[in-house]
Amino acid sequence: MLIDKKIEIGFLLFDGFPIACLTSIVEPLRAANEIAGQEAFCWSLVSELGQKVKSSANIGFEADRDLSDCQSIDILFLLSSPVAGFGDPKQGHGALRMLARHGTTLGGISGGVFPLVRAGVMTGRPVSVHWCYEAAFEAEFPEMDARREVIVFDTNRYTAAGAAAAFDLALHLIEDRLGSDIAHEVACWFQHPMMRGEGVRQQVPNVRHSGSGEKLPPLVAKSVELFAGSVGQPISIAEVAQQTGVTPRQIERAFKQATGLSPSHYYRAMRMKAARQMVVYTKDPIPEIAAAIGYSSVAPLVTHYRAAFGLSPSEDRRRINRFRVEDNAPLPSV
Incomplete structure (x- = not known):
């Protein structure tokens, strides 16, 4: 199949973006070009002003163009950490x-959905949000339709939760x-077992499990599903x-047996995991996080947070800030 027009893709990078998200989309496109024997896809790296950008692993990337030079691009994906943003947000x-x-067509991969939504181009549209950013996303954008699906397509908006x-x-x-x-041959090249589509939900780690893999x-x-839907309203x-149609004692026994x-x-x-997302990925005051x-009050949050992570929310936020690559690009990102 000969393609008369190649698809031009831009990757708008912010400091602190995860490299895996970039390579996970570029490499299959590169392989597809090789298998097809033609340049069906081309791509370029974009930054706000054409400046060099550092990834979450502190590796620098030179931009091919700045954001003002993207008129020819067919698809622009944003890659960033959750708190990354433009130096000049208005522009x-x-x-x-x-x-x-x-x-x-605009899209966001992993933390890239945050600056995408802040730009006001996702109003009324569903968004795929990585589970580890879920609480921070819902705290900042309570009106958005945040989904745990691995990919969400909505006409000319594409969002994906993480590198895979x-x-x-x-x-x-x-x-x-x-x-x-x-597409199947590309998947086989990289031993990618299956192509997941819309409606497939993310795998989320259990708090603790027996390790059997079941x-x-x-x-x-x-019960966990009910807990997850009631984080802010216990x-x-x-x-x-x-x-669930059982007794509290049955739930107690089931949890002890399955999770310890x-x-x-x-x-x-x-x-506590939800609280930590907000501590790390938002600037919300600790009392607001407690309420969320x-x-x-803050006191029980501090007690339980310290028991879970070994330090208070404020201490944890200060610790994370020491690892910031630049002002608005914290580690880690996925």
């Missing part, structure tokens, strides 16, 4: 909105452009029991 956001008006999802996204682009046979039992999995074990934790301790660990995960 940067305006440039993205102009590209959107002119028909450029970026690979899946590249396979979809290849399939649309060059057909399923070449999934959580249905009762425990359903739900009692009695309420979970009522909604009581359901209340498992739930607290989930809430259902605490009426």
Whole structure:
């Protein structure tokens, strides 16, 4: 299949972006060109002003162009950490909105969904949000339709949750452009077992498991789902029991057997993980974070946070800040 026009893709990089997300989409596109024997895809690195950008691993990347020189680009993906942003937000956001008006497809990979949404080009659209950024995203954008699906397509907006999802996204682009046979061969080149699409949910680690590799039992999995939906408005074990049609004692036994934790301790660990996302990836005051995960005061948050992570939320935030690559680019990012 000969392609008469190649697809030009830009990667708008911010300091602190994860390299894996870049290579996971570029490498399959490169392989597709080789297999097809033609340049079906081309790409370039973009930064706000054409400046050099440092990744989360502190490796520098030279930009091929600046954001004002992207009119010829068909698809522009944003790659960043959650708190990265433009040096001149008004101009940067305006440039993205102009590209959107002119028909450029826009997307965000992993933390790149944060500056994408801040630009105002995702209003009314669903967004794939990596599970480790979920609490921070919902705290900053409570009105957005944040989803745990690995990829979300919405007309000319593409979002993907992490590096493996970026690979899946590249396979979809290849399939649309060059057909399923070449997409399958690319997947085989990299031993990528399957191309995940819309509706596939992210794998999320358990707080603690037996290590057998088995999934959580249905009762425990359903309870965890209820916990996850009630991080900010705490739900009692009695309420979970009522909604699952069992007794609190049955839930206690099921959790102990499957996770080694009581359901209340498992739930607290989930809430602490959500709190830590907000500590690390937002600038919200600690009292607001406490309220966001259902605490009426800071004191119990500090007690439980210290028990979980060995230091207070404020100490943890100061520690993370010492690892910042630049002002708005913290580590880690995924």
